[in-house]
Every structure is written in structure tokens, then in C-alpha cells.
Amino acid sequence: QVQLVESGGGLVQAGGSLRLSCADSRRAFTSNMMGWFRQAPGKEREFVAAISWSAGRTNYADSVKGRFTISRDKAKNTVYLQMNSLKPEDTALYFCAAGVVYYSSRASDYHYWGQGTQVTVSS
Numbered sequence: 001q002v003q004l005v006e007s008g009g010g011l012v013q014a015g016g017s018l019r020l021s022c023a024d025s026r027r028a029f030t031s032n033m034m035g036w037f038r039q040a041p042g043k044e045r046e047f048v049a050a051i052s053w054s055a056g057r058t059n060y061a062d063s064v065k066g067r068f069t070i071s072r073d074k075a076k077n078t079v080y081l082q083m084n085s086l087k088p089e090d091t092a093l094y095f096c097a098a099g100v101v102y103y104s105s106r107a108s109d110y111h112y113w114g115q116g117t118q119v120t121v122s123s
Contacts, residue, residue: 004096009117012086020081020117022096031098034072034079035110038092038119045095047105049081059103064090086121094119 008020022034035050049070050059058070069082079096094117097110104110 004098004112004114006094006096006114006117009094009119011120011122014086014088014121014123016086016121017082017084018086018119020083020094020096020119022079022081022114024077024098031100031112032102033099033104033110034070035097035099035104036070036079036081037095037097037107037110038090039095039116040092043092045107047107048094050103050105051079052102057103059105061105083119086119088121088123090119091121092119093117 003025004022005025006022008018012018033050033052036048037045038048039045047061048064049068051070051072067085072079096114098112099110101109
């Protein structure tokens with residue numbers, strides 16, 4: 001059974017950086033895609049970035065293009081989200097997810113979810 005565990009969140013000033021990690025603590029990833037989503041208080045969960053597990057091809061939300069980078073390490077069964085030039089509007093609970101639909105930005109296409117890690121960006 002896939003079990004995703006996120007880490008790396010925290011409090012950072014605007015313009016700073018954080019790197020989130022998502023590890024499958026049970027077994028190697030078998031899903032085609034790994035994605036990052038975020039949810040701010042009072043808002044719907046939104047897509048951030050996704051990566052294909054095999055080829056490493058990526059997809060990003062327009063709001064994070066050029067600032068965030070998603071990557072994966074097959075040997076460590078881990079997916080990363082490097083976040084640079086952070087803005088207060090990036091403040092949210094960030095979730096890692098695994099799915100089978102290539103490059104999808106829809107939360108409904110991801111069937112396994114972590115518990116989330118909080119990212120807070122102060123102005």
C-alpha cells in the first residue's frame with residue numbers, strides 16, 4: 001500500500017526558499033504520476049506541479065512557473081518540490097499525491113495522498 005509522507009514545510013520570509021520532500025514509506029512508487037497540491041484556508045485545493053515517475057517530465061501551474069521545481073529520486077522513492085522566491089500567497093498546506101493519469105492537474109486523478117506539510121510565507 002502506498003503511504004506518502006511529506007516533510008520540509010516551515011515558516012520563511014518572502015523571497016526565501018524551501019524544499020519539500022515526499023517519501024513512500026511502504027514501497028516503491030507504482031503510480032505513473034506524482035503531484036503536489038496546496039490548500040489555503042477557505043480555498044479549494046489547487047494544483048501546483050506534477051512529474052511522471054518514469055520519464056521525469058513535468059507540469060506546473062502558471063502561478064509557480066519559474067519559481068518552483070519538481071523532481072524525483074527513484075533510488076530514494078522520493079519526490080521533491082523546490083520552492084524559490086516564495087510569496088505570501090504561497091502560504092498553504094502542501095500535499096503530495098500519487099496518480100495514474102499522465103500530467104493531470106486534477107485532484108480527482110490522484111488516488112493516494114499524504115497528510116500535508118504547512119508552508120507559511122511572511123511578508
